[in-house]
Amino acid sequence: MAKGIIHYEVGEQVDVYLLIKSVTKGIASNGKPFLTLILQDKTGEIEAKLWDASPEDESVYVPESIVKVFGDISNYRGRTQLKIRNIRPVHQNDPVRVTDFLEVAPLKRDEMMEKITQYIFKMKNPNIQRITRHLLKKYEQRFFDYPAATKNHHEFISGLAYHVVSMLDLAKAIANLYPSLDKDLLYAGVILHDLGKVIELSGPVSTSYTLEGNLLGHISIMVSEISKAAEHLGITGEEVVVLQHMVLSHHGKAEWGSPKPPMIKEAEILHYIDNLDAKMNMMDRALEKVKPGEFTERIFALDNRSFYKPTFSQS
Amino acid sequence: MAKGIIHYEVGEQVDVYLLIKSVTKGIASNGKPFLTLILQDKTGEIEAKLWDASPEDESVYVPESIVKVFGDISNYRGRTQLKIRNIRPVHQNDPVRVTDFLEVAPLKRDEMMEKITQYIFKMKNPNIQRITRHLLKKYEQRFFDYPAATKNHHEFISGLAYHVVSMLDLAKAIANLYPSLDKDLLYAGVILHDLGKVIELSGPVSTSYTLEGNLLGHISIMVSEISKAAEHLGITGEEVVVLQHMVLSHHGKAEWGSPKPPMIKEAEILHYIDNLDAKMNMMDRALEKVKPGEFTERIFALDNRSFYKPTFSQS
Amino acid sequence: MAKGIIHYEVGEQVDVYLLIKSVTKGIASNGKPFLTLILQDKTGEIEAKLWDASPEDESVYVPESIVKVFGDISNYRGRTQLKIRNIRPVHQNDPVRVTDFLEVAPLKRDEMMEKITQYIFKMKNPNIQRITRHLLKKYEQRFFDYPAATKNHHEFISGLAYHVVSMLDLAKAIANLYPSLDKDLLYAGVILHDLGKVIELSGPVSTSYTLEGNLLGHISIMVSEISKAAEHLGITGEEVVVLQHMVLSHHGKAEWGSPKPPMIKEAEILHYIDNLDAKMNMMDRALEKVKPGEFTERIFALDNRSFYKPTFSQS
Amino acid sequence: MAKGIIHYEVGEQVDVYLLIKSVTKGIASNGKPFLTLILQDKTGEIEAKLWDASPEDESVYVPESIVKVFGDISNYRGRTQLKIRNIRPVHQNDPVRVTDFLEVAPLKRDEMMEKITQYIFKMKNPNIQRITRHLLKKYEQRFFDYPAATKNHHEFISGLAYHVVSMLDLAKAIANLYPSLDKDLLYAGVILHDLGKVIELSGPVSTSYTLEGNLLGHISIMVSEISKAAEHLGITGEEVVVLQHMVLSHHGKAEWGSPKPPMIKEAEILHYIDNLDAKMNMMDRALEKVKPGEFTERIFALDNRSFYKPTFSQS
C-alpha cells in the first residue's frame, strides 16, 4: 500500500486493497443494475462504479468488507473516479485487516491516557478534580475510541482524545503567558467540553448521530452529566455551575449551539483553544494535499474558504 | 385605592399608599442629596423625587416598605412623575399590607393546582406522567409563587402557574382540532417547559437572576432536572430524551436560546402555544391602557411594535 | 389502485394507471431520444424514463393524459425511479378519470361552504360582514377550487378553502379562551387573508404564478380588492383600513412579504393561526410517510428541519 | 432675519422671531414648572427652556405661534440650547408670518406644475398617460403642498413635488444614455411612486402619520389607487399591473418596505433614481452646515455615516 488512494492522478492504474465504506445500487441506461461503491484507505476515499452487477456481487460487496481492485483513475464531473476492471473480495490469506484502512490519531492511546491523567493529577481544586475524573472514568472506553466529529476535524479513530490532548498543551502554553487564568478550570473545561460526543455519536466507524445526539446534542448531554456527577459525588459548590457553564458556552454563541455565551474568562479561552486546534487540524489536512503555489479545495467549516500554500513555504 | 397609580394624568393630585420598589440617592445641582423612589401599586409604577433628603429619610424610605404620599402628577421628559408634597411611612394602623401592592394572577392558587392536577391525572403514558408529577412536586411551592419572567409577560405573583394553566387550556383546544397530536407529551411539555425558572429566578418579589440563571438558564437547568428525575425514578424509555427535547427546543431557534430547534411535532406546537399565550398577555396588558382610536406604547418584546385599538372595538 | 405510487419500494414491480404531470425530451448517450416522464397519483409522484422514444410516443405521452404502466421500481442517485417495461395510453374503456389522480381536500365543497357561511352569518359588525361576503361571492367559484399554495402546504384541490375552514375552527377555539379578541375581525381576516391567491395562481391543476402573482403577490392584490369592494359598497368606516391591514400584515414581517407587521391584536393572532395550520399540515403529511422511530425527510418550509416520530407514538 | 437660528454659535446673543414647533411642560428641581420649547425658522430648530413658567405662559406659548426671543446660545450635553432672557408673543404689527419660518422647495409651484405636465404630455402610451394624469389630478392640491417625508429628505413644503421634478430630470438624462429604457413607464413611475404620501401623511406642517399611513403605508395605498383608477377609467391592459409593480417595488427590498423587488428594468431604475435624489438632498443639506476640512454630523438615513468636505472643495 505504497501510495494512498487519494494520491493517484487521472490516467494512472491502481491495483490495491480498499475498504468498502458504502454501497448504492442503480440501474444503468441499458437497463442493467450497477453498484456505486465508496472505497477508502487511511488517506481518504474514492467513488467506483461496478457495471452489470450480478445478484451475487450485491451480496459480496457490502460495507466494511475489504476488496482487491484493479482499475483506472478517471475523471467524472470534476471528481476522480475509479473505473473497475477487476474486483474480488479478500481471502483469508490476504495480508490486510479492517483497521489498516481507517485513519487513527497520531498518538497512542496509552500516551494520551498518561498525558490527560497528569493534567488531572495536577489540579488543586478538589471539586473540579473529582468531577472531571469521575466523568472521564465513566466514559473512558469510548472517550479513547471516538472521533471528535463526523466530519470537518479530527474525524478519525481516537480523534476526540487526540483533540483534547492538543488542547491541553495549548491551554498550558497560554496559561503560562496569562497567569491570571485558573488552570484547574481551564483543563477541566478542555477535558469535559466534547465528552458528550460519546453519547451524541454512534461510535468510531461509520459514525452517525444517535437519537440523543439529534434531539439534545453533546453540549446539553454533558451539562446534564455534570449535574448528575455532582449529585452522585455529593458536591454542591459553585464549581458545579461553573463547569456546566464552561461546557454550555464552549461554542461561543447561540447560533453556534451555545445557549449562553462565555461569561467566565476561562470559558472564553476554552472556546478559543477549541477553535484554534480544530482549525489547525482542518487547515493542515487540506494543505497537505496541495503543493506550494496552489490553493486547497474549499473548506466548508472554515466559511468555505480556500487556503494558499506560498511558493516559499517550507512545509 | 380607587384608581391605580398609572391611571392618573398629568396635573392630577394624588393621596395614596404606595410600595417602594427601589431607591437611588443623587446630589442635586444645589448640592443637596435627593432620593429617586420607584413607587408601585398593583397597576404599575411611577418615579418620584424626594428633594433635600435627610439622613433619616434615607433610613426610613427603603425598598419593600409602604408609604403614604401626597403630591402632583407631572411630566418629565415625556414620562409621568410624581412630585412629592408630603410623604410618610405607614403606621401599624394603616389598613394596608405589602401584598396589596403586588400584582397577582387572576386565578387562585388552589384552582390552578386543581386544573394542573387534572391534566396530569389524565395522562396515559406512565413514564411521562411520573416524570411530570415528580418534578412538579419537587418544586411545587415555588412553582405557584414565581412569576413567569422578570418583565415582558406574566411578571406577577403566580405568573408562572397562570401561564401554564392558560397554555394547558390552549393545548387542549388545539389537540382537539388536530387529533394526531400526542396530548400526554404536549401537556407534559407545557407543565415542564418553564419550570426551570424556579431556579433561574430569585423569587416572586424584586425578581432577579440567580447565578444558575445567568450562567445556565432555565432551559438547560430543566433538561438536567429531567435527566436526574428519570435516573431517580429508574425510567429509561425514549420518553426521557423526548421530554428533554420538548424543554430544550421550546424557544424555537438557537438565537432565541434553544440549542436545538423543535424536531418533534408536539415540540413545535409547544413553542407556538407558549408564544401565543405570552403575546396575548403582553398585548392585552398594553391595550388595556389605551382608548379606542389610540396606539399602545411600543412593546419591546413584540419587536418594538405599537398596537392600535380600533375605534369600533368593543373591549 | 390498492397502493399509492410513493409506497412502492425499490425492487417491486408495478402495473398501474398514472397521470402524466410533465414530459421532457432528452438524447441518450447512444444518440437516441428518450422521454423523462413525471407520473403521479393521489399519493405523490415518480420519475420514469422511456428510452428510445419514437416521434409517435412524443405525441401520445403528453401532460395531463393518463397511462397504464408496467415496470420496476429502481433507485437512481438516492431517489426512486420507475423503469418502464411497458406503457400504453388509456382507452375509453379503462375505468379511470383524471380527477382520480389528483389529491383533494378531505372535506366536501358543500360542507366547507356551509361552515364558512355560518361564520359570516354570525358576524355582528355590518361593515366587516358585507365586505367579507361581497369578496367571497365575487371569487367563490375559484375559492373552492384552488389550492392554498403551489407547494409546501395545502397544495391540493380545494386546499385554499380547506385551510380557511381549519383556521376558522382554530380561531373560534382561541377566541373562546381569550375573550378580548374581536371575533368578527378575526373570522373576516381568516376568510380574506389568502383569497388573493385566486388571482395570484393559475388554477387548481399544474398550478403556477400569474403575471399579477409574480409582480404584485396575493397580499397586495387582496388589499386592492378590499379597497374596491368598500368603494363599491359605499363603506368608508375604519373597518376598511383595518381589514386591509389584517391581510397586509398576515405574513408577519417585511422579509416574509408583509410590508407592515401586525399592529392590531387580531392581525397578530391571524398570523399565528395561519402559521399553525400550515405547519400542522406540513408536519402531518411528512410524518405520515415515516414509521415510529424514524425521521421525516427535511421540510424546506420548516427551516429545512426533519421531524422525529417517537417510538411510543400512537399515530 | 439675517442669520438662520442654526448658524449661531455657543456664546452668541440672539434677538429674533421664531416659530414654536412644540412645547412640553416639566417641573424643575426647585419644584417650579418650566416649558421646553422647540423653536424653528427656515434653517432648522433649537431647544429653549422657559423657567418658572406661569399658567399664562402656558396658554400663550403654544405650537404654531410666533415669538420674539432675546437670549444666549449655550451648550447642553453637546447640543446647542437657547437660554431665554426675554420672550414675547408677536403683535399684529410684527412684520412676520408663519410661512416665513417654514422651509419650502426652491422651485415655485407653477414651475413644477408646468414641468410635470410636460412630462405627462410627452407620454405615448395612452393607458400609462391616462392613469398618471387621473391620479395626479385627483390629488393635485395635496401633491404640491406635501413634504416627501416627515424627516430625512425633502421634509419641507412642496418637498414631494420638488423631489418628483428632480427625479424626472434625472430619469430623462439616464434614459437618454440608455435608450432601451421605456420613458413613459419611467416617468409615470416617478410621478406616482410617492403619491400615496398625500394619504400616508397628515399634511405639510407638523407632519405625522395618518391611520392609513401607519397601518398600510404609502406604497400599498397607491397600489390600491392605481387599481381603482384603472377600474374607473376602464383600462385593463398589462400597463395597470406594471404600474402597480413600479410603485410596489420602488423601495427595492422586502426589508425596506417593498413586498416584491423590482422585476421590470424601469422599476429597478426608478428605485435607483429615487435613492440617488434622496441621498443627494440629504448629503447636500448636511454638507452645507460644515466647512471644508470638517465632517458632517451623522446622518441616520445614510447608515449613520458622517461625510467629509475636502479642504480643496469649491462648494
Added chain:
Amino acid sequence: MAKGIIHYEVGEQVDVYLLIKSVTKGIASNGKPFLTLILQDKTGEIEAKLWDASPEDESVYVPESIVKVFGDISNYRGRTQLKIRNIRPVHQNDPVRVTDFLEVAPLKRDEMMEKITQYIFKMKNPNIQRITRHLLKKYEQRFFDYPAATKNHHEFISGLAYHVVSMLDLAKAIANLYPSLDKDLLYAGVILHDLGKVIELSGPVSTSYTLEGNLLGHISIMVSEISKAAEHLGITGEEVVVLQHMVLSHHGKAEWGSPKPPMIKEAEILHYIDNLDAKMNMMDRALEKVKPGEFTERIFALDNRSFYKPTFSQS
C-alpha cells in the same frame, strides 16, 4: 455565421465554426472515454459531447482552438446541448480567426481612448489630474484590453474601458443636474475605481484571478497604486487620501468589499454610478434574450431576480 449559437432551438441542425473554450475528459457507462467540450461564439456558449474520443481527438481538440461542427441541438436536463455528428479542426484556409468568436465592446478602442482623454483634459485640479493620467498611462495597454469582470457584467474584451466610458457620461449627466458635485473628483474616481482589475485578473481571454487578485483584490491593489503614484509624482495634498478613499469605498459596504463606506459625497455617487451602469448592462443582456411577455432567466448578481419584459414593450 448568420445566427449566434445561443439562438438555435432544440431540434435544429447546426453547421458552424466555434471556438473551444474548455475540454473535460470522462468515461461513459460503456467504458469508453468521451470529451465534454464547451464551445463558444460571440453570442455565448453551448456544451457538446464527443463520444468514443480517441487519443488523437484529445490532442487535437484543445482550448482556444477553432472547430467546424455539424450536429443537432438537443435538450439535456433543461439546458440545450449540441449533439455532434461531425467535427473537424479548422484548416489554414478556413476564413475564421479566434477574435471572431470573442465578444468585444461596442465602441472602438480609439473612440474610448479619445473620450477618456477629454475627460482628463478638462480636470482643473492638477493633483487629481496628474495622478489619474499617470496611472492610466502606466496600465493603458491592459486597461483597453481587459474585461470589467470574469462574469456578471461587461465580461468581454475592452469591457473595462467601455464600463468606464459609460460611467463617465453618466457622471457628467448627473453632475450637470447636481452642480455641488466636484466633477474632477468624480471623473477621476470613475477612471481609477476598477483599474486594479488589470492586476487582479489574468487577461482578456479565459479570465481568472491572479494571486494578487485572490489575496488582495483590485480595491486594495489600486489604493496602493495611488499611494505609490503620489510618492512618485511628489504629490502630498489631501487629494491623495481622498482619491484612495474614492477607490476604497466604491463597493459601498464592508460586506461588499469596501473596508470603509463612502464618506465623501462624490464617493457615494461613484458607488451609485458604478452600480447603475453594471445593472443596466446585466439587465439589457438578459432581456435581449427574451420576447415581450416573458421573464429572463434568474440573474445571480441581481439578487437572483428574473426580469419581465412587458408585452407593450417597444424594445
Added chain:
Amino acid sequence: MAKGIIHYEVGEQVDVYLLIKSVTKGIASNGKPFLTLILQDKTGEIEAKLWDASPEDESVYVPESIVKVFGDISNYRGRTQLKIRNIRPVHQNDPVRVTDFLEVAPLKRDEMMEKITQYIFKMKNPNIQRITRHLLKKYEQRFFDYPAATKNHHEFISGLAYHVVSMLDLAKAIANLYPSLDKDLLYAGVILHDLGKVIELSGPVSTSYTLEGNLLGHISIMVSEISKAAEHLGITGEEVVVLQHMVLSHHGKAEWGSPKPPMIKEAEILHYIDNLDAKMNMMDRALEKVKPGEFTERIFALDNRSFYKPTFSQS
C-alpha cells in the same frame, strides 16, 4: 496617590491630584454656567461638576492640565460622580507631572524594543525580514509611543508595542505546538498588523482619528506601506503579496474590516492571536475591578457581555 480614583466608593471623601481629560460648559437650571470635567488618573476617570463656574474658571480648567480636588464621591444615575468642594490648579511646587496620570504599558520601552529585535533577528527569510525591519524602523518612534486603540484594549501609552510583544510570545508558544506554521511569516504579521495605527491615530494622548484613519483605516494604510517598502527595497518576491494579505485579512471578516478573509494558514492564526491577546486584556482589566462572586460591567467590544469572577477564584 495611594488609591486610584476608580476605587473610591459612594460616600467617601477624596483629596487628590487629577488630570483634566475634557471639559464641557453647560447652563444650570438656575441660569448659571457650570463645567463638566472628566478627571483621570492611571486607574481611570470620573465625572465632576464645577457649579457656578466663573470666566476665570473656564480659562484655568482646560484639558491636559492637572488639578488638586477636594470633594465627595456621589452617585448620579448609577455612575459615580465627584462632587467638588474645592478645586485648584497645580503650582510649580506640586510634586506631580502629566505622565503620572497616564496609564503606560507594564513593560519598559527598552525591554520591548529588545524583544522585538530578537524576533526579527531570528527570521530566516530575507525578504520578510527586510520589509519588517524597514517598516518598524520607519515608524519606530511612534510605534513605541502609541496605544493600540482609542478604547477597548491596550488603550494606554506604548499599548501598541506591548500588544505586539504579548502576541509575539503567544505566536512562539503556538508555533512550537504546531510546527507546520511558518514562524517568519507569523512574527512579521504580528509586528506589522497594527503598525498602520501610527498613521490612523493622532498620538498617545487624547487619541483621536486622523483623516487617513477615518477615510482609509490602518489596514489599508499598512497594505500601501508594505507595497512602497518593497518597491523601495527592490523586493518583488511572493512574500510581498503574502505580507500584505496577512495585514489585510487580520480582522478576519469583511464586516470586521478585512476586505479579504485569511487565506493563508498563518494569516488565520494571526487573526486568532490578535483576538486572544486583545480579549485577555479587556477581560483582565474588567475583572480586576470586581470581587469574587461579582459580575463585571458589560464590555461593549466583547458582544456587550458581563464576566463573572467565581467565588473560588484565586486571582
